[in-house]
Structure formats: structure tokens, C-alpha cells
Amino acid sequence: MADPTTETPTAPREENPSFVKLAMRNMVRKGRQSLVHFGLTAVGLLAFLVLIAWLGRPQLPGG
Numbered sequence: 001m002a003d004p005t006t007e008t009p010t011a012p013r014e015e016n017p018s019f020v021k022l023a024m025r026n027m028v029r030k031g032r033q034s035l036v037h038f039g040l041t042a043v044g045l046l047a048f049l050v051l052i053a054w055l056g057r058p059q060l061p062g063g
Contacts, residue, residue, distance in 0.1 A: 027034040
């Protein structure tokens, strides 16, 4: 009899591309738009972090 551990079932990944592959393909297809959205996200995150740092700065006496 065949050992069930030696059988290798076909992986569903080969039939359905992974989320990362789909995202990369979409980013290549919509190159400029993806870069603009990535830039806006990066600027927004940086602005948010600077705002939080500014609001949470310590109040030093005498200064």
C-alpha cells in the first residue's frame, strides 16, 4: 500500500495567486497611481507622527 505521507497534493497556491502576487501585479499595471498613493500615505503617516510628537513634547520650566 502507498504511504499517505509521501503523496503530495497539489497546492492551491498554484491555482490562485497569492495576495502579494496580485498586489504586485496591480501595482505594476497602475504604476504612477500606486506611487502617488504610496507617497501620500508616507507623507500622511510622517505628518501624523510629527503631530503626535509635537503634542506630546515635555513642558520644561523656564523656557
